[in-house]
Amino acid sequence: MFYLSKFLIQMKIILNNNSLYKALRPFNDVGFVPTMGSIHEGHISLIERSNRTCKKTIVSxxxxxxxxxxxxxxKNYPTNIKKDIKILKKTKKVDFLYIPKFKDIYNNNKKSNIKIxxxxxxxCAKYRKGHFEGVLDVMGRLTNLVNPKKIFMGKKDYQQYFxxxxxxxxxxxxxxxxxxxxRNKSKIALSSRNNHLDLNGIKKASFLSKxxxxxKRNLANRKKIKQNLKIQMKYFEKFLKIKIEYLELRSIKNLKxxxxxxxxxxxxxxxxxxxxxxxxx
Structure with missing residues (x-):
């Protein structure tokens, strides 16, 4: 009955922090799905998970x-707020959509002291200087504002989740x-960046993923894993004519x-x- 009642709820769009406080104040079982837009089926799966386990679901x-x-x-990050709103409304599983402005998140001039x-x-932290410092800063701020019971994140960016x-x-x-x-039928992990790929790029990404x-399945039966990874990396770079930054096997517990x-x-x-x-x- 609880699950069915979700279909009767219309999504409320929240554009500032005052409205956010008023909307969420009555609830203590809120599921939070933070996004940067370009909503796809990966985001929808997070929303559905929240919808099944929390009384209210908010997407940012x-x-x-x-x-x-x-x-x-x-500058080139794909954004289409109108399209995103349309998709999220269609799911009928989102209670609140929070679309803050920069000043809503960074409402003070204090510099972040977060260091990796x-x-x-x-x-990625090795190659994207300052990236995760920015991610942790904004997630801390968003979490303080939303005060959710649960935050739902995909494993595609496992290091970010970790x-x-x-x-x-x-x-x-x-x-x-x-x-x-x-993943889509081609085994490519869903991502907003896929929108920038042409047909040939999609074929290359699909080949690599598959x-x-x-x-990895066959790696369990091999010795000298590090050596095998280097050989495989060189093969992909030469065959697909792509650049690989890293190809590494790491523990899910500590990323070593x-x-x-x-x-x-x-x-x-x-x-x-x-x-x-x-x-x-």
Whole structure:
């Protein structure tokens, strides 16, 4: 009955913090899905998970300039608020949509003192200076504003989930809920950045994803994992004519380099026509 009643709710759009406080004040079981827009099925799966486990679900759309280490990347980030609103309304599973302005999030001039520990300057943190400092800062601010019971995040950016979970665990009561990566029929992980790929780029991303899934499955039976990763990386770069930033097997518990497939994930970051994509398997 609770689940069916959701279909009767119309999504309320919230444009400032005062409206946010008033809307959420009566509720103590709120599920939060933070996004930067360009809503796709991956986001919808997070919303559905929240909808099943929380009484109210709020989605935020905020393209955070402070987490972009490349100004051009920020400028080119795909945004279409009208389209996003239409998609979210159609789900009939979102109670509140929060679309804050920059001043709503950064309502003071205090500089962030967040620093990523040296042990965490791996994977994307190694190549995107300042990115995760910006991510942690905005997630701390958003969480304080929304005060959710649960935050739902996809595993596609596992390092982001890992760092946010550790950063927020002593700062708020919210539980961080990891949700499975949603892929299309071509096995490409859904991402707003996929919108920049042409047909040839999509074929390359699909080939890489499909073969890395197989590669990880077979890696369990191989020795010298580090050597095998280097060989595979060079093969993809030469065959697909792409640039791979990293291809590493790491523990899901602490993200340390792993020599066993069990309890580990295979992380990759690569460029197709200057478009940076990430994934893990």
């Amino acid at each position: 759309i905020f393209v955070n300039p402070k987490q972009f280490n490349n100004k051009k990347d920020f 520990a040296n042990k965490d300057k791996i994977l 760092l946010i979970k550790n950063y927020l665990k002593n700062k708020c009561k919210a539980s961080i809920i990891p949700c499975k990566t949603i 073969n890395l899934i197989k590669f 380099i792993s020599n066993t497939v069990k309890g580990s994930r295979l992380f990759v970051a690569y460029y197709i026509d200057n478009i940076r994509l990430i994934d893990n398997f």
